[in-house]
Amino acid sequence: MEKGLVHVLRADLARRRKATIKQMKKSKISFLFIAPYCIIFTVFYLVPVVTSIGLSFTYYNVLESPRFIGWQNYINLFFADDVFLTAVKNTFLFAVVTGPVGYFMALIIAWMINEIKKPVLRAIMTLVFYAPTISGQAYFIWKFIFSSDSYGFANGWLMKLGATYSPILWFEDAKYIQPILIVVVLWMSMGTGFLSFIAGLQNVDRSLYEAGYMDGIKNRFQELWYITLPSMKPQLMFGAVMTITSSFAIHDQLAALAGFPSVGYAAHTVVSHLVDYGTIRFEMGYASAIATLLFMVMILCNKLVQFLLRKVGQ
Amino acid sequence: MSAVSAVFRKKKRAKPNHSAAGNFLNMLLLVVMGAFMVVPLVLSISNSLKPLEELFVFPPRLLVRNPTGKNYHDVFVLMSESWVPFSRYIFNTVFITLTGTLGHLIIASMCAYALAKHKFPGRNLIFGIIVTALMFSGQVTAIPNYLIMSKIGWLDHYVAIVVPALAKPLGLFLMKQFMEQIPDTLLEAARIDGASEVHTFFRIAMPQVKSAWLTLIIFSFQDLWNAQGANYIYSEELKTLPYALSQIAAGGISRAGATAAVTVIMMIVPIVIFVVSQSNIIETMASSGIKE
Numbered sequence: 001m002e003k004g005l006v007h008v009l010r011a012d013l014a015r016r017r018k019a020t021i022k023q024m025k026k027s028k029i030s031f032l033f034i035a036p037y038c039i040i041f042t043v044f045y046l047v048p049v050v051t052s053i054g055l056s057f058t059y060y061n062v063l064e065s066p067r068f069i070g071w072q073n074y075i076n077l078f079f080a081d082d083v084f085l086t087a088v089k090n091t092f093l094f095a096v097v098t099g100p101v102g103y104f105m106a107l108i109i110a111w112m113i114n115e116i117k118k119p120v121l122r123a124i125m126t127l128v129f130y131a132p133t134i135s136g137q138a139y140f141i142w143k144f145i146f147s148s149d150s151y152g153f154a155n156g157w158l159m160k161l162g163a164t165y166s167p168i169l170w171f172e173d174a175k176y177i178q179p180i181l182i183v184v185v186l187w188m189s190m191g192t193g194f195l196s197f198i199a200g201l202q203n204v205d206r207s208l209y210e211a212g213y214m215d216g217i218k219n220r221f222q223e224l225w226y227i228t229l230p231s232m233k234p235q236l237m238f239g240a241v242m243t244i245t246s247s248f249a250i251h252d253q254l255a256a257l258a259g260f261p262s263v264g265y266a267a268h269t270v271v272s273h274l275v276d277y278g279t280i281r282f283e284m285g286y287a288s289a290i291a292t293l294l295f296m297v298m299i300l301c302n303k304l305v306q307f308l309l310r311k312v313g314q
Numbered sequence: 315m316s317a318v319s320a321v322f323r324k325k326k327r328a329k330p331n332h333s334a335a336g337n338f339l340n341m342l343l344l345v346v347m348g349a350f351m352v353v354p355l356v357l358s359i360s361n362s363l364k365p366l367e368e369l370f371v372f373p374p375r376l377l378v379r380n381p382t383g384k385n386y387h388d389v390f391v392l393m394s395e396s397w398v399p400f401s402r403y404i405f406n407t408v409f410i411t412l413t414g415t416l417g418h419l420i421i422a423s424m425c426a427y428a429l430a431k432h433k434f435p436g437r438n439l440i441f442g443i444i445v446t447a448l449m450f451s452g453q454v455t456a457i458p459n460y461l462i463m464s465k466i467g468w469l470d471h472y473v474a475i476v477v478p479a480l481a482k483p484l485g486l487f488l489m490k491q492f493m494e495q496i497p498d499t500l501l502e503a504a505r506i507d508g509a510s511e512v513h514t515f516f517r518i519a520m521p522q523v524k525s526a527w528l529t530l531i532i533f534s535f536q537d538l539w540n541a542q543g544a545n546y547i548y549s550e551e552l553k554t555l556p557y558a559l560s561q562i563a564a565g566g567i568s569r570a571g572a573t574a575a576v577t578v579i580m581m582i583v584p585i586v587i588f589v590v591s592q593s594n595i596i597e598t599m600a601s602s603g604i605k606e
Contacts, residue, residue, distance in 0.1 A: 020435075027434035029511045037425035038440065040481035045447050048458035055458070109347065115340050123592055127585075128348040131355055134588055135581030136540045137556065140563060140573065141358045153357070156374040187351065192484070192533070199599035220336065234603020241448050241604065249451035271453045278457045279545070291454045298449045 049295065055288035062282050073289035083265060084273055084290070090178075091248065091269040097182050098247035099301075102189030103239065109190070110197035111224060126198055133190045139253045142184050146170040146257075171257060174264035181254055181267055188253065191246055193239025200235030204228055229312050236312070240305040244298055251275060270294055358581070361574035362386070369570050385571035389579070392562060392572060398550045400558070407555035410472055411538040414479040418534045419527060421480050426489035427515050431501060441490065445604060447483040456545065463546055474546035475554075479538055485530040491601040492526040493519065525594035532591055536584050556580065 056073055058066035077084050113125045132138065145153040148169040155167040170176045204227065209217075212227045229236070251271035254260075258267035261276070270290060278287035356376070361369065363381040393400030429437050459478065460469075468474045496519055504514045520527075542557045559576040562569055588595070 027432070030428045030432040030434040030437075033428035033432070033511075033515070034425040034440065036421045037481055037486060040421070040477060041444070041447070041483070043462065044459060044478040044481060045450055045455060045483065046443070047462065048455035049450060051458035051461070052454065109344070112340050112344050115337065116344075117337075125344055125348060126592065126596075127589060129351055130588065131585055132351055134536055134584045135355065136536075136577075136584060137560070137563075138355060138358055138577055138581045140577050141354045141361070144361065144570070144574075145354065145357070151370045151374055153374050153376075160373040187354065195595060195599045196602045199596045200603065202596065203600045232603070235599075237604040238602045241445075245449045245451050249453055251453065271451075274453055284457055284461075287457055291457065295450070295454050298451075299446070302449065 052288045052291045052295070055285050056292040058285040058288075060283075060285040060288075062284060066285060069285070073286050074293075076286070077289060077293070083268065084270075086265045087268045087270045087273040090265070090267065091250070091271075093178065094182070094185055094250045094254075094269060095247040098185050098189045098250065099243055102186060102191070102247065103193065103243045105186070106190050106194040106239065106243075107197050107236075110194055110201055111228070113198060114201040115220065126195075129190050130194060132188050133194075137256070139184055139188060139256060142180070142187075143171075143257055146176075146180055148172065171259065172263055174266040177258050177262060177264075177266040181258060184253060184257065185250060189243075189246075191239075192242045196235045196238050196242075197232070200232035201228065204231045225312075233309055233312060236309055237306065240309070241302060244301045244305070248294060248298055248301075355581070358574060358577050362571070362578045364571065364574075366571060385575035386579075388572045389562065389575050392569075393558065396558070398553075402551055403553060403555045403558040406472075406552060407539065407541075410475050410541065410543075410554065411535055413472075414476045414538045415531055415534040417476065417480045418482060418485055419530050422482070422486040422530060423489050423493075423520060423523075423527075424515065426486050426493050427519055429486075430490050430493035431496065431498070431519070444483050444486055448487060450483070460545060469546055470548050470552065471546075472552065475538070475541055475543045479534065479541075482534060482537070484533055488529055488533075488598055488602055489523070489526050491603070492523050492598050495601060496522050525597045528591040528594040529598035532584070532587055532595060535587060539584060540580070 055066060057068060057070060059069050059072075060066035109129055113122055113129070116122045116125065147155070148171065149155065149167050152167070152170075154170065155164070158164045159167070168176065170180055208227050208231060209223065212223060217223050217226060249271055251269055254262070254267040254269065255272065255275075260267075260272060262268060271294070274287050274290045274294070277283045277290065353376070360376060360378045362385050363378045363383070365380060365382045365384060368375065368379060390400060393403070428434070429441055463469050463474050468477070500522070501514055501518060504518045505511075509517070540556050541554055542560065543554050544557055547553055547557075559580060562576050563573045565573070
């Protein structure tokens with residue numbers, strides 16, 4: 001009896017193995033199609049992330065080979081590095097502004113644009129709001145608007161109106177740096193998610209609205225919450241992923257405007273800290289620990305957003 | 315244009331619950347916020363056309379009075395005095411952008427096609443990893459990437475910028491989502507006619523997703539057009555346009571006019587491409603959603 005069972009199991013296993021091999025042969029062409037992408041992706045995206053996690057447990061200065069030091073980098077980050085804690089605080093501030101605030105702004109603006117009836121006007125408005133995001137280093141203009149002489153826009157007009165008698169040193173005063181940078185960051189925060197929202201809104205099934213009117217949807221806000229948003233959940237998720245990535249990666253704009261390092265570390269984010277240790281001090285192990293933490297926080301945020309999006313329309 | 319785009323041609327109907335006052339208020343708010351978005355860009359363009367004496371007036375003016383092309387002329391003069399001719403920087407960036415974008419389009423589309431239309435073991439896992447990779451920002455991978463580049467001897471070559479860009483997760487993700495909509499019957503028909511998989515891909519599948527091409531192109535273009543590549547490239551003659559231009563911007567107040575001109579040169583190209591391809595991009599983004 002038992003022997004029979006073993007025999008059957010063995011035969012089953014052999015059959016399955018044969019099926020898998022057959023499947024593999026059939027899939028050969030598929031693997032050829034994905035190979036170029038997957039090889040490059042593995043080498044330049046996957047391996048780096050895994051390496052980064054590995055290096056974060058070492059002391060590595062590029063000259064000597066990495067030396068394992070356990071959790072020491074993480075311990076130092078949280079208990080011995082005041083600048084890192086400042087960076088976390090700043091990143092949190094900017095991430096909240098570009099993250100939730102920027103995300104909802106993008107969604108609301110996309111929705112408002114969608115409410116316009118003329119397609120040409122819709123296209124123009126989409127361009128108007130998306131242009132700052134795609135115009136490369138156009139954020140340099142803010143340096144001119146807030147320049148520290150009387151020829152800058154902000155100072156010029158404040159002085160003309162008599163609000164101040166001498167030019168304000170916008171980017172040299174920690175008090176002004178953050179508010180200005182928040183404005184700049186919001187200006188550029190439409191992002192890829194915005195396009196996804198515009199597209200999602202345009203493609204909500206029209207018959208759902210008709211059904212909604214029958215069921216007594218009274219105004220455009222109810223329509224938004226009960227019909228529009230639930231049917232574009234996938235786009236909302238995509239927008240969230242893109243927003244999380246870009247809001248935690250904020251550094252370039254800040255460094256270009258406020259300098260690097262900035263006065264009183266007012267514009268120092270976690271990525272600034274990472275760039276500092278990675279490309280200036282060459283403490284690669286420490287920098288990798290920062291990168292790993294950043295990555296983990298992004299994944300956590302992603303899970304949180306997934307959880308929150310389930311509540312939409314309820 | 316194609317079976318896929320037919321899905322998107324839907325009629326807009328008047329919505330009964332929308333008041334005229336609401337529509338007006340909506341437009342008004344959009345115009346006010348839109349002004350905030352546009353004014354800095356207008357100022358950039360206007361500044362780039364201002365002669366020196368207009369750049370430094372009190373109070374500052376938004377619009378230029380006597381437009382001049384002198385600032386643009388200055389950029390070229392400045393750059394022609396540099397060690398490496400300006401045309402070389404332009405060539406570098408154009409070369410990197412074109413090869414990177416074209417390669418990305420082909421490689422990502424091939425992979426997207428297999429993931430969307432072939433059934434093979436592990437495809438869900440692979441796609442799952444790529445969706446997670448949407449969150450790998452450049453800074454997180456920068457250090458190991460540098461180490462890898464130096465190991466394989468790619469430092470100080472174009473390939474260090476071009477090759478990683480070929481496998482950008484965003485492009486593959488959008489392409490795969492869009493390709494899901496190609497009707498299977500269309501592909502089956504081609505296969506029954508004896509077309510090889512490669513033929514089916516290039517001749518049947520790819521023409522169906524032209525709007526996704528444009529979307530991939532604009533995202534890839536944006537990245538590469540703005541790539542400084544300063545991490546990997548040391549030789550002056552291999553450096554990119556944004557790098558060269560950032561050097562002008564570093565000239566400070568005396569280069570204010572030229573800096574404005576540079577900013578405009580850099581921003582105008584992506585904006586023009588976006589304007590031309592906007593409707594196609596929106597069509598692609600409709601399928602961009604991440605389903606649970």
